[in-house]
Amino acid sequence: MREIKFTNPHRQRHFDFFNRMSQPHFNLCSNVDISALLRTIKKDNLSFTPTIVYLISAVANSISAFRYRIREGKVVEHNSVHPSFSVLTEGTDVFSFCYVDYVANYTSFAKAAIAQINNMKTNPSMEDEEGRDDFLFLSTIPWVSFTSLQHAMHCPAIDSVPRITWGKYFEENGTIKMPLAVQAHHAVVDGGHMGKYFQEFQELANSFEQFL
Numbered sequence: 001m002r003e004i005k006f007t008n009p010h011r012q013r014h015f016d017f018f019n020r021m022s023q024p025h026f027n028l029c030s031n032v033d034i035s036a037l038l039r040t041i042k043k044d045n046l047s048f049t050p051t052i053v054y055l056i057s058a059v060a061n062s063i064s065a066f067r068y069r070i071r072e073g074k075v076v077e078h079n080s081v082h083p084s085f086s087v088l089t090e091g092t093d094v095f096s097f098c099y100v101d102y103v104a105n106y107t108s109f110a111k112a113a114i115a116q117i118n119n120m121k122t123n124p125s126m127e128d129e130e131g132r133d134d135f136l137f138l139s140t141i142p143w144v145s146f147t148s149l150q151h152a153m154h155c156p157a158i159d160s161v162p163r164i165t166w167g168k169y170f171e172e173n174g175t176i177k178m179p180l181a182v183q184a185h186h187a188v189v190d191g192g193h194m195g196k197y198f199q200e201f202q203e204l205a206n207s208f209e210q211f212l
Contacts, residue, residue: 001134004068004075018187019070022156025163027183028194029148034169035176037205044212049087050113053138055208056164057083057102057109059200060136066197068188069133070160075188078134085138087117089124095139096124106211137163145170149181160185 006012018024041051060066060081067078082102086095098120100113141149146167167179182197 001076001078004077006075014190015075015187018185019073021186023153024157024186025151025153025183026186026194027149027151027163027181028198029146029179029181030198031172031177032180032198032202032205033175034178034205037208038169038176040209040212044209047110047114049085049117049140050110051106051208052140052166053083053085053100053113054106054109055201055204056138056166057081057136058104059197059204060162060164061102061104062200063193063196065189065193066136066162066184067134068160070185070187071133081134081136083136083138086140087120090121092124096120097126099129099135133159133161135161137161139163139165141165141167144168146179146181149183151183157185160188162189 006015037051037055040046041048064077067081068075069078080102082100084097084099087098089096098113098116100109100116103109103112144167149165151163151165162185163181163183165181167181169176169178171177180198180201182194184194
């Protein structure tokens with residue numbers, strides 16, 4: 001981890017402008033094409049949720065702005081950020097948090113994710129480790145192909161952890177699409193970074209077979 005100092009005056013003004021807002025997060029939703037990804041998942045008998053969590057996390061880790069966090073007015077950059085995602089639990093009708101260390105190797109990540117998912121189903125948790133902000137908060141709404149999304153948050157906002165959600169995939173003109181919502185703190189993530197996120201997610205989804 002290292003501290004980031006914006007040497008460009010305009011970039012610093014941009015940070016200050018959005019960091020003063022009581023609700024500085026912004027959220028972009030788009031339908032991503034998962035046709036090729038879904039074929040690979042089915043052909044190789046992969047687990048859907050760990051695969052999507054891996055893709056979301058891999059793209060976030062590849063873009064430095066998604067690894068930036070704000071601490072007491074200063075910006076730090078983590079070497080890597082790790083998913084804490086929602087899973088359904090047994091015995092209740094609400095979700096549990098499920099934390100997995102991000103590693104670049106898909107097979108290793110998926111194995112750890114499946115073990116944690118199975119554990120959280122019967123040993124649910126609603127706590128992340130106090131004092132840490134190297135998370136990605138992920139969730140899914142698998143029953144709805146949503147077109148917009150709003151997250152529950154403290155106001156004024158007290159954290160800069162991105163929130164990323166995927167929904168029910170659907171077929172449109174022979175293409176399988178999945179709604180993906182990406183929310184981030186505007187002081188550290190701008191529209192260009194957000195656009196790059198969706199572009200890289202699409203590229204990775206199209207070529208995912210090469211990671212196996």
